Amino acid sequence: MSEQFSIDLFELSFLAEACIPPAPIARAMFWQNLTDKYWHQMSDSQREPFFNWLQKNLRYEESLKTEEDTQIFHARFDPENQYQIETEYQGKKESHRAFLRNGRYWIGRTTWIPGEYITSVEKLKVKIEY
Numbered sequence: 001m002s003e004q005f006s007i008d009l010f011e012l013s014f015l016a017e018a019c020i021p022p023a024p025i026a027r028a029m030f031w032q033n034l035t036d037k038y039w040h041q042m043s044d045s046q047r048e049p050f051f052n053w054l055q056k057n058l059r060y061e062e063s064l065k066t067e068e069d070t071q072i073f074h075a076r077f078d079p080e081n082q083y084q085i086e087t088e089y090q091g092k093k094e095s096h097r098a099f100l101r102n103g104r105y106w107i108g109r110t111t112w113i114p115g116e117y118i119t120s121v122e123k124l125k126v127k128i129e130y
Contacts, residue, residue, distance in 0.1 A: 012038075039076055039077065076099050083123055
């Protein structure tokens, strides 16, 4: 029952508002998917208004003070916190779009890049096209 369908950014924003932490488990899982799954499906020009919309919500503002999932979401979606990380591990070079949180570069809610594998870091200037 994992059939795909699409919704517009406006509908996604309303759904996200209903799932701001703390929330019951199904809502919490959706909220986590915003960071780990849906962020990758969005363009920068979709992420910025989505991020700005949620920041205007008082529940989001309160949640950001205490809820780790909201803090991670904020770090992932913040256009001023985007980095291009080049890594080398066992001779394999890769490039990752990452966000900075607690002194580490993260590529997902639970995945960060150890410093010894990072060969370069570039702070991105996210270009928004409307």
